[in-house]
Amino acid sequence: MRQPPGRGQRSSGERKPREERWPELIEVATEVFYEKGYEAASLQGIASRLGILKGSLYYYIQSKEDLLFEVIKSVHEEGLANIESLATGDGDALQRLRKVIVGHIDHECGNLKKTAVFLHELQALAPDRQAQILGGEHAYRGVFSNLVATGQKEGLIPEGLDPKLAALWILGSMNWVYRWFRPGGEFTARTIGEQFAEMTIRGLAVADLQAPGAVPGEQPAG
Amino acid sequence: MRQPPGRGQRSSGERKPREERWPELIEVATEVFYEKGYEAASLQGIASRLGILKGSLYYYIQSKEDLLFEVIKSVHEEGLANIESLATGDGDALQRLRKVIVGHIDHECGNLKKTAVFLHELQALAPDRQAQILGGEHAYRGVFSNLVATGQKEGLIPEGLDPKLAALWILGSMNWVYRWFRPGGEFTARTIGEQFAEMTIRGLAVADLQAPGAVPGEQPAG
DNA sequence: TCTAGTGTAAAACAACCGTTTGGTAGTGGC
DNA sequence: GCCACTACCAAACGGTTGTTTTACACTAGA
Numbered sequence: 001m002r003q004p005p006g007r008g009q010r011s012s013g014e015r016k017p018r019e020e021r022w023p024e025l026i027e028v029a030t031e032v033f034y035e036k037g038y039e040a041a042s043l044q045g046i047a048s049r050l051g052i053l054k055g056s057l058y059y060y061i062q063s064k065e066d067l068l069f070e071v072i073k074s075v076h077e078e079g080l081a082n083i084e085s086l087a088t089g090d091g092d093a094l095q096r097l098r099k100v101i102v103g104h105i106d107h108e109c110g111n112l113k114k115t116a117v118f119l120h121e122l123q124a125l126a127p128d129r130q131a132q133i134l135g136g137e138h139a140y141r142g143v144f145s146n147l148v149a150t151g152q153k154e155g156l157i158p159e160g161l162d163p164k165l166a167a168l169w170i171l172g173s174m175n176w177v178y179r180w181f182r183p184g185g186e187f188t189a190r191t192i193g194e195q196f197a198e199m200t201i202r203g204l205a206v207a208d209l210q211a212p213g214a215v216p217g218e219q220p221a222g
Numbered sequence: 223m224r225q226p227p228g229r230g231q232r233s234s235g236e237r238k239p240r241e242e243r244w245p246e247l248i249e250v251a252t253e254v255f256y257e258k259g260y261e262a263a264s265l266q267g268i269a270s271r272l273g274i275l276k277g278s279l280y281y282y283i284q285s286k287e288d289l290l291f292e293v294i295k296s297v298h299e300e301g302l303a304n305i306e307s308l309a310t311g312d313g314d315a316l317q318r319l320r321k322v323i324v325g326h327i328d329h330e331c332g333n334l335k336k337t338a339v340f341l342h343e344l345q346a347l348a349p350d351r352q353a354q355i356l357g358g359e360h361a362y363r364g365v366f367s368n369l370v371a372t373g374q375k376e377g378l379i380p381e382g383l384d385p386k387l388a389a390l391w392i393l394g395s396m397n398w399v400y401r402w403f404r405p406g407g408e409f410t411a412r413t414i415g416e417q418f419a420e421m422t423i424r425g426l427a428v429a430d431l432q433a434p435g436a437v438p439g440e441q442p443a444g
Numbered sequence: 445t446c447t448a449g450t451g452t453a454a455a456a457c458a459a460c461c462g463t464t465t466g467g468t469a470g471t472g473g474c
Numbered sequence: 475g476c477c478a479c480t481a482c483c484a485a486a487c488g489g490t491t492g493t494t495t496t497a498c499a500c501t502a503g504a
Contacts, residue, residue, distance in 0.1 A: 015470080015481055037346065039261030043462065055463075056482050064462065120342075124259065165409065165417050172398025173391045180390060187387065195387050203425025237451055237500075265492065277493075278452050286492065 014051060018060075024050060025060055026074065029067050034113040038068050038121040068121060069129055075111070075118040076133050080140060082107050087143050093151035094201050097170075100147070101200060102193035104174055109181050109189035116178045141167045148204065157204050170200055236273060240282075246272060247282055248296065251289050256335040260290050260343040290343060291351055297333070297340040298355050302362060304329050309365050315373035316423050319392075322369070323422060324415035326396055331403050331411035338400045363389045370426065379426050392422055 016024070028049045032041045043064055047054040061067050086103045087096055108115045122130055134140070144167035151157035157166075173196060181192065238246070250271045254263045265286055269276040283289050308325045309318055330337045344352055356362070366389035373379035379388075395418060403414065 018481080021481080037261060039259060040346075042460080044460085052481090053483060054461095055465090055484080058463070059481065124262075161421070162409075162417060165414060166421065168398065168402060169395045169418055169421055172396070173394035176390065176394025176397055187384075192387065195384060196391055199383070199388065199391055199425040201425075203421040203423075240451080243451080264490080266490080274451085275453060276491095277454080277495090280493070281451060 021050075022060060025057070025067075026071055030071050030113055030117055033068065033071065033117045033121060038117075038124040065125065065129075068117075069125060069133075071114070072118050072122060072125065073133055075114045076140075078111075079104070079107060079115070079118070080143075083140070083143050087147060092156060093147050093154055094156050094205060097144075097147045097151070097204075098197045098201055100143070101170070101174065101197040102190075105177055105193035105196060106189045108174065108177055109183070109192070112178060112181065112183070119175055119178060141171060144170050151204065156206060158206050161204065166204060173200065243272075244282060247279070247289075248293055252293050252336055252339055255290065255293065255339045255343060260339075260346040287347065287351075290339075291347060291355075293336070294340050294344060294347065295355055297336045298362075300333075301326070301329060301337070301340070302365075305362070305365050309369060314376055314378060315369050316378050316427060319366075319369045319373070319426075320419045320423055322365070323392070323396065323419040324412075327399055327415035327418060328411045330396065330399055331405070331414070334400060334403065334405070341397055341400060363393060366392050373426065378428060380428050383426065388426060395422065 025046075029046050032046050032049065035041075036045070043054040043057055046067075047057055057067075061070075083100050083104050086100045089096055089099060091099075122133070125133075141164070145163040148157060148161070148163040148166045152159055152161075152163070177192060181187070181189070247268075251268050254268050254271065257263075258267070265276040265279055268289075269279055279289075283292075305322050305326050308322045311318055311321060313321075344355070347355075363386070367385040370379060370383070370385040370388045374381055374383070374385070399414060403409070403411070
């Protein structure tokens with residue numbers, strides 16, 4: 001079964017340069033953290049998927065928590081850049097909000113494991129590292145509360161709504177998706193994003209305003 | 223420092239009947255799981271808060287996972303009974319949905335630790351135990367999708383919306399609250415529940431219908 | 445007074461954890 | 475052909491974990 005090091009074919013034992021090993025490590029760590037959760041995951045398990053020994057991981061990291069930190073930091077930066085670019089596009093606040101919601105859910109579903117690790121294991125980090133990632137006043141939430149506040153100035157959203165609460169309301173519905181979405185399942189990311197955006201926009205908009213896009217009539221497959 | 227067993231005063235060493243110890247155990251376990259997370263929590267820690275040795279816990283449980291199961295099961299039953307009673311009251315579907323949302327968030331914030339353990343640590347259980355708790359087709363979600371479907375029959379909610387997606391949308395926003403709510407903080411559970419209900423109902427209702435209750439004008443303290 | 449049962453102590457168990465240390469085969473630059 | 479460096483192995487470390495076993499002080503009932 002276990003061939004001597006004739007040639008590849010084994011998943012283990014290959015010596016690789018840092019530039020190749022590092023992203024591999026991040027990817028494998030993400031998968032293992034996703035499957036087992038951070039605390040239940042072991043460096044042993046990560047190392048053996050890479051084909052090296054767990055002690056060898058310390059050539060790349062200084063601690064297990066470092067690994068989680070690196071994973072989460074990269075996911076957060078990626079996701080934040082995504083919605084910030086969507087939020088600063090054309091159109092009024094509600095039109096931009098629609099794009100952000102659809103785009104964020106699409107990104108979330110397309111990067112399910114990474115997102116799940118970020119959303120679920122963030123609190124496994126030490127508090128100062130959590131703060132370091134989220135930024136002083138929750139950059140992520142800020143994008144949404146700013147959109148809501150802008151919508152209020154534009155007269156599209158009633159002044160009675162608290163922008164921060166509205167932002168948390170939106171974030172909650174979106175950040176729950178990773179819990180039940182499965183690729184190839186009942187709903188596509190697109191379907192989810194569009195219906196969520198529809199309901200959310202309608203929930204925020206003033207009474208006498210109706211969003212131009214009608215309720216999408218597509219029947220989800222399955 | 224360490225008094226010989228003269229009389230009480232120490233938090234440890236008291237022998238108690240099962241009826242008294244068992245709920246104490248569940249409560250302490252809930253707290254520890256809340257603070258550290260299930261995997262990172264140790265039976266050692268739970269036992270020492272009770273003033274007994276970790277081995278003695280096995281007089282009450284058969285495994286650590288059993289403990290989590292008991293905690294989660296009781297929380298789920300409690301929460302489900304709460305929203306089911308609210309969902310079967312008077313009024314049309316949207317009026318009942320409003321009550322359910324406000325009541326559920328109130329319950330969630332009033333039982334923050336229990337709820338957090340349920341929502342965050344459920345997936346630490348073996349899959350069959352998860353299924354055993356959630357019920358065959360997610361009893362919790364069913365309450366909301368049924369309300370949405372009923373609202374559609376009553377002509378209050380457009381037929382184009384998928385009731386299951388709508389239910390997941392609602393659940394997400396509510397189940398995110400435990401992540402940021404803090405007692406005595408910026409918002410009361412009541413404020414959160416009412417604004418969330420307001421936005422959610424409006425997001426679901428057909429265009430030419432306006433909910434009787436206006437947007438709550440209260441300014442949240444802080 | 446004897447007895448059965450209850451709630452806990454005490455101690456040990458193997459297993460596994462994250463981390464450290466020291467060594468080394470291979471490689472590219474000089 | 476030497477040297478420094480890179481990427482990893484090999485082995486061990488102390489500590490903690492969940493769990494099991496045996497024993498025992500105490501209590502209630504007969």
